[in-house]
Amino acid sequence: MAAGAVEVAAAVVEVGSAGQFEELLRLRAKSLLVVHFWAPWAPQCGQMNDVMAELAREHPQVSFVKLEAEAVPEVSEKYEISSVPTFLFFKNSQKMDRLDGAHAPELTKKVQRHASSGSFPPSGNEHPKEDLSLRLKKLTHAARCMLFMKGTPQEPRCGFSKQMVEILNKHNIQFSSFDVFSDEEVRQGLKTYSNWPTYPQLYVSGELIGGLDIIKELEASKELDTICPKAPKLEERLKVLTNKASVMLFMKGNKQEAKCGFSRQILEILNSTGVEYETFDILEDEEVRQGLKTYSNWPTYPQLYVKGELVGGLDIVKELKENGELLPILKGEN
16 A cells, blocks of 8 residues: 555545555556545535445455545646546556546446456557447437537536537527546547547537537528427427326336425325326426426426326325225226
């Protein structure tokens, strides 16, 4: 262990200085080194430290390190750490991947992938390039309109990405996005694949349209609306969602995990009827969460729909159950 480094949890090493970090990189050069840049004030960092401890137990051959980002600013600046949590992956003392944000499944996947690829980075053979090229092709075709950006549409992490999202939203364009901060391989590989050195990048039907300047030009020339697919109007979308299943419950959480007491109670009632139903988690979609209140003229959640028609919230469902009317309504007999 590097002098002065502190062992925490199962094989997770805590480093407190730039010197300790450089020494650790040298000492652990032969193995995969996963470094968590964290801050004690960020609750998501505590959660990811728990994930790291679990991964350390599962992968004893991997070295796991936690480094308080603000306590060792020279290391954070060197590796462009602008937010926490951020994870860097090292092999042979060289950074070879990065993950920004509290994404436990993605962290687990990256650790598994890099740990199983051996102690050294891939040699110059063509197979990894072919694999990456295939992956990039799938990603660029993942939706009719795909935006590769820094951050997410809800939380852009650079001004250019923020402007791009604003333009697409203003024109009611339906798009999916990929956060290039979440995958260093994609972030670097797409620059070569598209022959476009910067982000954001917008693709339509797998073809690169361009970056922010091009999109601004297309907007000015009125061509943007003809190139990119329009999102359905909110009212049309809500109509489709409320009719998605014969019985639809809009709630906080889902069938497996209710995220409020009212939603939990209504799930218990529905489950007791034996009737098939589907759920929609309004916490996952702010547009639906706010829009459905107006659409249904019902201000709270959960909301229960049968054949696209609002039945009501928890109180009404309770009353219907007590009166013996709920089951016939759910079965469409009323």
